[in-house]
Amino acid sequence: MVIRQFYPNCSAGIPVKRFDWLESFELRVPEIDSDHRAMLDLMKATRAAAAAGNRERVEHYIDRLFALTQNHFMREETLMLRWGYPDAKMHATYHQRLLDRAKEVRRACGQIESQEAFEECCEEMMTFLIDDVVRGDMKMKSFLETNGLTLPE
Numbered sequence: 680m681v682i683r684q685f686y687p688n689c690s691a692g693i694p695v696k697r698f699d700w701l702e703s704f705e706l707r708v709p710e711i712d713s714d715h716r717a718m719l720d721l722m723k724a725t726r727a728a729a730a731a732g733n734r735e736r737v738e739h740y741i742d743r744l745f746a747l748t749q750n751h752f753m754r755e756e757t758l759m760l761r762w763g764y765p766d767a768k769m770h771a772t773y774h775q776r777l778l779d780r781a782k783e784v785r786r787a788c789g790q791i792e793s794q795e796a797f798e799e800c801c802e803e804m805m806t807f808l809i810d811d812v813v814r815g816d817m818k819m820k821s822f823l824e825t826n827g828l829t830l831p832e
Contacts, residue, residue: 704812706820707829711758714751715812718744722805729801732794737801741785748808749778755816762828764819773815781807 700719705712721744728736752774759767781804788800823829 706816706823708823711755718747718751718808721747725801725805729798764822770815774811777807777811
């Protein structure tokens, strides 16, 4: 079972080979940037556990990642409303779609037997969450900079 067959439009359509923090991901809003880094750390831990075939650890990390992501999305949505971000409602809808898609893939992952397919499934689920940083939040970045809502460089 290849998840991409069922979710061909996941993320930006680019498989994520590495989970490295890039300076360009910085919004220069400490509470958002620290959440993004923590999410990335959990994704790395999930990937390592999946590669080791340790499904119990994968479940543990995925549970933590989902909880952190949900809290992050709520925090980000609250900030967007406070800032008067014009696409706040659309971005919140986007967050919900990402969570829903990630949950669907997570359920599918639980039914996979093969180690290789299981690792691929975990990768696929995480690409949905990375999508928020790469696509969703980068749209917000210019608004924040234009309105002086970020830390100075």
